[in-house]
Amino acid sequence: MNRLYHYFLCPSSRLVRIILSEKKIDFELFIENFSDPSEEYLLKNPAGFFPVLNTSFNQNIVGALVIVEHVENLMLSPVFLKKKNENEIRRLLHWFEYNFKNEVIIPLLREKIFKRFNKNSIPSSQTIRTARSNLKYHMQYFNYIIKENDFFVDDTLSYVDLFYGSSLSVLDYIDELNFFDFEKLKNLYFIIKSRPSFKKILADRIIGVNPPSNYYKLDY
Amino acid sequence: MNRLYHYFLCPSSRLVRIILSEKKIDFELFIENFSDPSEEYLLKNPAGFFPVLNTSFNQNIVGALVIVEHVENLMLSPVFLKKKNENEIRRLLHWFEYNFKNEVIIPLLREKIFKRFNKNSIPSSQTIRTARSNLKYHMQYFNYIIKENDFFVDDTLSYVDLFYGSSLSVLDYIDELNFFDFEKLKNLYFIIKSRPSFKKILADRIIGVNPPSNYYKLDY
Numbered sequence: 001m002n003r004l005y006h007y008f009l010c011p012s013s014r015l016v017r018i019i020l021s022e023k024k025i026d027f028e029l030f031i032e033n034f035s036d037p038s039e040e041y042l043l044k045n046p047a048g049f050f051p052v053l054n055t056s057f058n059q060n061i062v063g064a065l066v067i068v069e070h071v072e073n074l075m076l077s078p079v080f081l082k083k084k085n086e087n088e089i090r091r092l093l094h095w096f097e098y099n100f101k102n103e104v105i106i107p108l109l110r111e112k113i114f115k116r117f118n119k120n121s122i123p124s125s126q127t128i129r130t131a132r133s134n135l136k137y138h139m140q141y142f143n144y145i146i147k148e149n150d151f152f153v154d155d156t157l158s159y160v161d162l163f164y165g166s167s168l169s170v171l172d173y174i175d176e177l178n179f180f181d182f183e184k185l186k187n188l189y190f191i192i193k194s195r196p197s198f199k200k201i202l203a204d205r206i207i208g209v210n211p212p213s214n215y216y217k218l219d220y
Numbered sequence: 221m222n223r224l225y226h227y228f229l230c231p232s233s234r235l236v237r238i239i240l241s242e243k244k245i246d247f248e249l250f251i252e253n254f255s256d257p258s259e260e261y262l263l264k265n266p267a268g269f270f271p272v273l274n275t276s277f278n279q280n281i282v283g284a285l286v287i288v289e290h291v292e293n294l295m296l297s298p299v300f301l302k303k304k305n306e307n308e309i310r311r312l313l314h315w316f317e318y319n320f321k322n323e324v325i326i327p328l329l330r331e332k333i334f335k336r337f338n339k340n341s342i343p344s345s346q347t348i349r350t351a352r353s354n355l356k357y358h359m360q361y362f363n364y365i366i367k368e369n370d371f372f373v374d375d376t377l378s379y380v381d382l383f384y385g386s387s388l389s390v391l392d393y394i395d396e397l398n399f400f401d402f403e404k405l406k407n408l409y410f411i412i413k414s415r416p417s418f419k420k421i422l423a424d425r426i427i428g429v430n431p432p433s434n435y436y437k438l439d440y
Binding site: 046047059060061062063065066069070073086087090091094095098099141 | 279280283285286290306310311314315319
C-alpha cells in the first residue's frame with residue numbers, strides 16, 4: 001500500500017492527495033509535523049519539505065513535483081499533462097511549489113497557525129501584510145496568464161489548475177482568500193473545489209483552528 | 221537555433237550548457253545580468269531565475285529542471301537518467317537547484333562577486349561564514365549518499381553528478397572549493413571537470429574577477 005506522509009494545510013500535500021484520488025491510486029495518510037518534522041520524517045526527506053510518498057515497493061518519492069513525474073509515468077487517466085503544453089505546465093508547477101508557497105502561504109501559516117501553538121511567539125502583522133500584498137501580485141499574474149482560456153494553460157484542466165485549487169483551499173481554510181475582483185480566478189477556484197477529489201480535503205479539520213463558515217460552501 | 225539565456229557563474233546555467241553539449245544539441249549563448257535581470261529577460265521568466273532556453277520553435281523553457289525534462293523527452297544519448305533511479309535523481313536535482321544553490325552558492329556570489337560591482341556595499345563576513353559552514357553540511361551529506369558507489373546515485377554517471385560538477389566549478393572559480401577531506405568527493409569533481417563538455421565553461425572569464433590559478437588544472 002502507498003503511504004503518504006503529509007500535513008493538512010500544506011498545499012503540496014493537498015495537491016498529491018488530489019492527484020492520487022483523481023487517478024484512482026490507493027493510499028493511506030500519515031500526518032507529520034510541518035513546522036518541526038520528526039527525525040523519522042527527516043530520514044525520508046533530509047530537506048524536510050512535504051510530502052513524501054512511500055510506495056508499495058518501499059521507495060520514498062520526495063516532494064510534489066517528483067511525485068507528479070512518477071505518477072505521469074504510470075500513464076493513468078485522466079490526463080493532466082498534455083504533451084504540447086508540458087514545458088509551461090512544469091514551469092507553473094515550480095511557480096506554485098516555490099514562489100507562491102514561500103511568498104504567500106508559508107508566511108501566513110507561520111504567523112496565523114504555527115505561532116498559535118507556541119506560547120512565546122507573537123504574530124507579526126508586518127509579515128502578514130507583506131504576504132497579503134504578495135498574494136495580490138500573484139493573482140494579477142495568474143489573471144494575466146489565464147487570458148481568455150477556461151483553465152491556466154489552455155481550455156483543459158491540468159496539474160496547474162489542481163495546484164492552484166489546492167493552494168487556494170489552504171488560504172480559504174485560514175480565511176485569507178482574496179480574488180481582488182478577478183471573477184475568472186474566483187470561478188475557477190469554485191469549479192476545482194467542486195471536484196469529488198477535493199471532498200476529503202475540505203473535510204479535514206485542525207484541532208483548535210476552525211475554518212470560516214464559508215469554507216464548507218462550494219460557491220459564495 | 222536554440223538560444224540559451226544564461227549567467228557565467230550560475231550553476232544551473234552551467235548545468236544546462238553541459239547537458240546540451242553532452243547531448244550534442246546546438247545552441248547560442250546570450251549572457252544576462254543574474255543579480256538584476258533585464259525587463260526583456262523577465263518577460264521570458266517572470267520569476268527571474270536562470271537559465272531560459274529559447275527553442276528553435278521560439279518556445280521559452282524556464283529553469284534547469286524543466287529543461288532537463290524537455291531534453292529527456294528527446295531521447296538522445298548518452299543516458300543520464302536511468303528509469304530505475306529516476307525518483308532519486310529528480311530528488312537530488314531539486315536539492316542542487318534549491319537547497320545547495322540558495323544555502324551555499326548564491327550567498328557567496330552575492331558577498332564576493334556582486335557586491336564588488338556595487339560601490340556602496342560591504343561584503344558580510346557573517347554571511348560568508350554561514351555559507352561556508354553550510355557547504356560542510358552539504359558535503360557531509362553528499363559523502364553519506366555516495367557510499368560505496370562510483371557516482372552519486374549508482375555506478376553510472378547521472379544528471380546529479382553533472383549538477384554537482386557545475387555547482388562546484390562555480391565555487392572553484394570564486395576560490396571557495398573545500399572538500400573537507402572527503403577524498404571521494406574530490407576525485408569525483410576532478411573526473412567530472414575533465415569531461416570535454418566542461419571545457420568551454422572553464423574557459424569563461426568574468427571581467428574584474430579572476431579565478432585562482434588552480435582553476436585551470438584538472439587535478440590538484
